[in-house]
Amino acid sequence: MNGLETHNTNLCIVGSGPAAHTAAIYAARAELNPLLFEGWMANDIAPGGQLTTTTDVENFPGFPDGILGADLTDNFRRQSERFGAKIFTETVTKVDFSSKPFKLFTDSRAVIADAVILATGAVAKRLTFPGSGEGTGGFWNRGISACAVCDGAAPIFRGKPLAVIGGGDSAMEEASFLTKYGSKVSIIHRRDAFRASKIMQQRVFANPKIDVVWNSTVVEAYGDGERGGVLGGLKVKNVVTGDVEDLRVSGLFFAIGHEPATRFLGGAVELDSDGYVVTKAGTTETSVAGVFAAGDVQDKKYRQAVTAAGTG
């Protein structure tokens, strides 16, 4: 097809996280000979998905001592291969689901598939300011995170003041969750009102361990002098007055939304207003019969490895 190497398959799986590999393991064991495209730095994430960007995963059953995210995804991949899934380290850039069989394209291959599973995940949005990044002078993964449920219980956050940025349901949920571990939690929000649902807001306002820093943005993160290398505090700017104040915290959690990896679909299946694939309640069926979606690409509520694996 147009000089591309062409493959025919019963099932093409797109993605590389727990959802894609669970789907591959089940499909391979059912002798469907699935082809899986794990992507090459798709959305700037290595093959293996979001778990490759974290250290210890402590809430995936079966690993009582925890397991490194990268090791867990290696295990997923090896298990898929063991049962015969064929894996290509290429990103699917285009699809055509207008008629059956379906067509999917990478830069070098075309796939003609009877069924498709979309498991391309999502990426937590991050903010960029001095001290927010990785490497020297940055506190990403050393106090700054984009997943409170994943990282909140880490020892560096226990009994310490923490902060959350955002004003949606995620920010409310993460702040409430973090009060289990932190001494107090400050929600830093850029406006003077939350967009979160009323009930989630009420829970936050009723929680004595949470305060809100309204009309404010973080302009810098700096280290803790005593515990060098980890986050010690933030410079927070009031966008109304222009004043910049210190907020001493040991943890900062971005809760400013996620971006599902659905652009490459070009509208081939129905998406919701946030870009997530719409699935029929209680199923993985999309708006196109024969195209299924699993994991974070269709789930903006749970967003965990075990739930992604479950839908896969």
Ligand code: FAD
């Ligand atoms: P993802 O893990 O999102 O993987 C999808 C991958 O598919 C992409 O990353 C990319 O590699 C690939 N891809 C995307 N587009 C294409 C394309 N067009 N073609 C081919 N390939 C493509 N959850 C927990 O349960 N416990 C934890 O401790 C935990 N810690 C976390 C820490 C961090 C920092 C983050 C960001 C998340 C964490 N999570 C944790 C959440 C968990 O990682 C996700 O819920 C889970 O990985 C979602 O799995 P998924 O299969 O939907 O896809």
Ligand code: NDP
């Ligand atoms: P939302 O898009 O709803 O909220 C994002 C928040 O981050 C907004 O308050 C926004 O501010 C703020 N924000 C965005 N960009 C920036 C920025 N650059 N700097 C500072 N702040 C920024 O995302 P959520 O993840 O909270 O929710 C996504 C969806 O998932 C929603 O539909 C939500 O209802 C749902 N959800 C439901 C849950 C539940 O029911 N338990 C739990 C979590 C999510 P502003 O308001 O000014 O735009």
